[in-house]
Amino acid sequence: MTAVLAPSAAGLPVIGSLLDLQRDSLNAFLRAQRDHGDVVRFVAGPPGLRVEFYGVFSAEGTQQVLATDSVNFRKDNKFYLEVQESVGDGLLTSQDDDYVRQRRLVQPLFTRRRVDTYAATMCEEASAAVERWRTAPGQVVDLLAEATGLTLRTVSRILFGADVEAAVDVVRRSFPVVADYTRQRGFAPANLPRHWPTPGNRRAAAAQRELNDLCDEIIARRRDQPGGGTAVRGDDGIADLLGLLADATDGDGDRLSAGEVRDQVLLFLLAGHETTATSVAFALHLLARHPDAQAAAREEVDRVLGTRRPGADDLDALPYVTKVLKEAMRLYPAAPAIGRRAVADTEVDGYRVPAGANVFVSPWVTHRNPAYWDDPERFDPERFSPEAEAARPRYAWFPFGGGPRACIGQRFSMLESVLAVAIVLQAYELAAIDTDVSLSLGITLRAAGPLRCRLTAR
Template identity: 60%
Template sequence: MRQVPLVVGHPLLGSLKELRHDVLAAYLRARSTVGDVVRFQAGPPGARTEMYGVFSADGVQQVLASQSANFRKDNPTYTEIRESVGNGLLTSQDDEYIFQRRMVQPLFTRRRVHEYAGAVHAEIIRSVSGWQTQPDGVVDASAVMTEFALRAVSRILFGADIEAAVDVVRRQFPVIGESVLRRGVSPVRLPRTWPTPANRRTQAAQRELFGICDRIIAQRAGADEADDMISLLVRARDEDGSGLSADAVRDQVLIFLLAGYETTATTLGYALHLLAGDAEVRARARAEVDDVLAGRSPGAADVEALPYLNQVLKETMRVYPAVAIMGRRAVAEAEVDGFRIPAGADVYLAPWVTHRHPAYWARPDDFDPEHFTPEAEAGRPRYAWFPFGGGPRACIGQHFSMQEAVIVLAAVLQRFDVEAHDPPGRRVPVDLGMALRPAGPLLVRVRPRTKEAVA
């Protein structure tokens, strides 16, 4: 096995400054100048940390799929998520994960996911209703889609209690996310019990989030009529009749919020921004929507009948993957893409980088839905595109996510012309939080279409 080449950094601090300043740019530079598997060192001698980057499709497949048992979710970020929102499906491992997956899987069958379409459509219509009377027609697509995504996932999770829940989630979830991100990347993590200002803010947010979930879960116990996700989790039973405890239900609910709120907002906000900036793509997508829907509201059955809109969304997730970096820790020494990864190594995969790899993409820096024609997809390695992860730990909600995004874009294009507001070619800088997000507003100009196109 070959030794992984080192990314040369500062003689004293290694790559610390570059990784802290802009980790995505540092990863891109490393791939282009060093290779598909690289090693970073960060920090002064004696307190230096080492991490590995894997950017090739074959390497990603080995980490996520063929050698997945050796690459576990034991790194600091996953530890912080467990401490902050519980040990749900995203973070659990081994037998606990297998049990949780069995209990949760019925909530994501095709039939059940189709039932969520009505809630998604109702919330997007609510979210864009004010666009009809927008004085200058300019809206922040990121802000609107963030509010939509929050309300949509809260409605599906909390049902009739959406209004009480959504206020708490809106205020407190960003506090939790900031804490996870800060502590997950910090070389020194003070005990959570120390009464620092940051710890007190996080503890207060956690208490309020746990409190609203616990109250709703307790109300659902013994109730058979509600079909929101909390009720389904409360009633879920394994083959031997065992179910999830109230705390375990809460863990799943908070993980679903974490995985399905900001990520959805990122994808939809950028999709509208990219459509607004490309008249040809926008016209083709709108024509497909008008032809397939013929004025009626989009539903789950329409998702597969809108292939170009699916291509638009896949390309959006290529250019702006909501989960831009994924981490694992090697249990034992392994060979990845021909290189030696030592036991205990922290290994990072980066959709942001692999999705721009010139070996897999004809126009890596351009927004081009033609990257996702059936022919183009068939000619690429499976893990050249992996916004939902892959292997046995692939995102359980990926079908729901795609259905939600297609319905939302179809409903918006059906009702509004969406055009560019920013100068041509302007790219809004990104900010790497719990999910990738724009560092500023994604301004687009909207104009109501004629009533003939509206359901």
């Protein structure tokens, strides 16, 4: 192999980039790309606890890692192993034959036709949130907190049907504990064993048990009901997703075990509410900060919908709102970094990546790479006109990942996000209160403080 070793990010003696990554990893990644290029080696931690990993920031390199050479970049790095310990071996973390089997069984539940049947539930929850906001003190709401509550209720209803209230209470209480614990362990140079009775371990274990028990109890109750199936249909005749998962079979009669169903449910709870909440909240925040874009989006909503509630068939008729969501996901991707491990020595963008190396691609950085985006920090939904999208490399924008491990819920997230934003714009004009937003990197991207907005009813 003639490729050279990638340049190293600047750091301190002995501990390398450890402090920069702990203080502000997102800006550390951006500086590394700006100063060293599209493949950068990071070294963090003191001798004996040192971690080395490679950041790949070009669209072409990202495509290689996620798609064209995906067999060489596996999901068994430290972070995914911690996620697996916390939320089980679902589609996010499973590999090889297990992943292929799970994807084969689950994919039919996420076709466009199936996902579109959930539009009414999405709209009902968004409309209920809009009504609750009418009594908000001072007509001020925290967009991220509200969007998180909205998407949690939505995905819980779609997953659990009539069991939604118990599910929402448990998830709201327990999931943040599990998510924070997983993030801390995933990024720490070293960890104590999970079974040691430290306060943090005990608190996380209790939260994890509560989530597992919730899913196990509902699954068991469904399997004991008369009729032989586990799916429960709501008043609209739509079966809930948990039951469909439990009943799903392939052509050979294979089906998911109760434990596998639980693992998928926990994954969908995480991916189905935190990531979509980030997209909805930041889309509304950006519209609140940019009155011209807000006016353009509202004009489209008024013209297409008037005062009626939207549905799945309206998605293609709301292209500007869709552009707003895509631009929000460019600037604030819910998964700002995606990790892999190299199986064999390989070359990425002319640099050697050794076998066993931890590698990550970063929507946060690539979405700001000036090779693909003019004035990248500027909010401009027209970046996603059909002409502009066709002129860019495929992996210049990849908030849902890509390749064979691309997010199975992309249609679900985009549909829920566009419908929610449209319903909010029907009801309110938005004005941002918090304009400078600090961010934190957990399992997903989050605002470190409030994302407040003042509402004016239309």
